[in-house]
Amino acid sequence: MVPLDFESFIHRIEAHPQLQGVGLRTVYQKGEYIFKQGEICQKVFCMHNGLVKLYYNTQDGKEWIKSFVLDQGVLGSRSSQLMGKPSPFSALCLEKTEVQSYPYKRFAEVCLDDHDLVRDLFNFLQWLGVKKEIREYQLLCLSAEDAYKDFLHTNPKLVERLTQVDIAHYLGITPIALSRIKKRLT
Amino acid sequence: MVPLDFESFIHRIEAHPQLQGVGLRTVYQKGEYIFKQGEICQKVFCMHNGLVKLYYNTQDGKEWIKSFVLDQGVLGSRSSQLMGKPSPFSALCLEKTEVQSYPYKRFAEVCLDDHDLVRDLFNFLQWLGVKKEIREYQLLCLSAEDAYKDFLHTNPKLVERLTQVDIAHYLGITPIALSRIKKRLT
DNA sequence: CCCACGCGTTAACCCAGGTTTATTTCAATG
DNA sequence: CATTGAAATAAACCTGGGTTAACGCGTGGG
Helix, strand or coil: CCCHHHHHHHHHHHHHHHHHHCCCCEEEEECEEEEECCCCCEEEEEECCEEEEEECCCCCCCCCEEEECCCCCCEEEEHHHHHHCCCCEEEEEECCCCEEEEEHHHHHHHHHHHHHHHHHHHHHHHHHHHHHHHHHHHHHHCHHHHHHHHHHHHHHHHHHHHHHHHHHHHHCHHHHHHHHHHHHHC | CCCCCHHHHHHHHHHCCHHHCCCCEEEEEEEEECCCCCCCEEEEEEEEECCCEEEEEEECCCEEEEEEEEEEEEEECHHHHCCCCCCCCCEECCCCCEEEEEEEEHHHHHHHHHHHHHHHHHHHHHHHHHHHHHHHHHHHCHHHHHHHHHHHHHHHHHHCCCCCEEEEEHHHHHCCCCCHHHHHHH
């Protein structure tokens, strides 16, 4: 069941007869936003390639990174999709990124009415749940040093394409603290 | 869509013709485990009343609490259900708790094959996703003090039924640190 | 070619929270 | 009624990470 084959999942979505002509292909350049914190964005984005960071800006001017989406993936703001509320985080492209977007409600209806697609969607939600459970475990149970080692080990390809600032803000520490950890580990 | 009506959701599950006689009713007393960290538990538990804590024991002998489930809810170990792996956390009853358990695979099949139930399940997974997103935000972006204030505000009924030790371990700090925070807030 | 800027690193200082130990209270049990 | 043990608090000390500031490096634009 898990792991998920995004390639096939996204292909089946895009091939679905009831979604023909509904999707919108967009190419974002490095530095462009898919959506910004505070905006209401009721789309779902099927990502084909690229690198996106989802992050929060706090009141005291800090940035903390919720997650990265690399190459294939599905993303959006649940708060906006489900409740029509402003997104609590932004989606910023760190590299050129190609996505296909659908109105969320239509997307969900089509998936729920399709015997096969609903299974794909269900698998995706379960896969995402496992991912988020691991993330929760790291934030709750691991020291910054252990979380960093874990991140290096689990995401070697991602690490190469990120700055130390972004890695630190994903781990919940400052880049200075990360620099100290790296020094400690040598 | 969100918030979720657990009462109706669980009722529809238990009333489903293909789940008749499949579920097992169990009453756990305070201090009893529904499942333990390290065990493989491929059931899903529909909780009717009670209070459960889901928590990790780390190698260095510490306990960190993933979440609480109060009164109505659905719980289980995704790692076990989906991948047949040992559960990374335990489910311990803090009060007398009544649950109805189903083999996960059967439960999922029945839900996915039922036009209405699959919508309930989908809503539940989305609701859970929103919950977990908020939890991630608290662990990533908030100080212990702010997370505590947030917890008090969002879970007033839960707070009354928990010890300070458990609240602290949910927040990711020691009970001593929580005691200091409480002192600071007066 | 030079300048500005973002990135990574280092150092000095500060603070929130961890660790250890001890005391008090209170509820459960013998 | 006495004993035990868990919970909460407190004090003293330690430590990892935050803050601020400075410096070197590479890169891209003027």
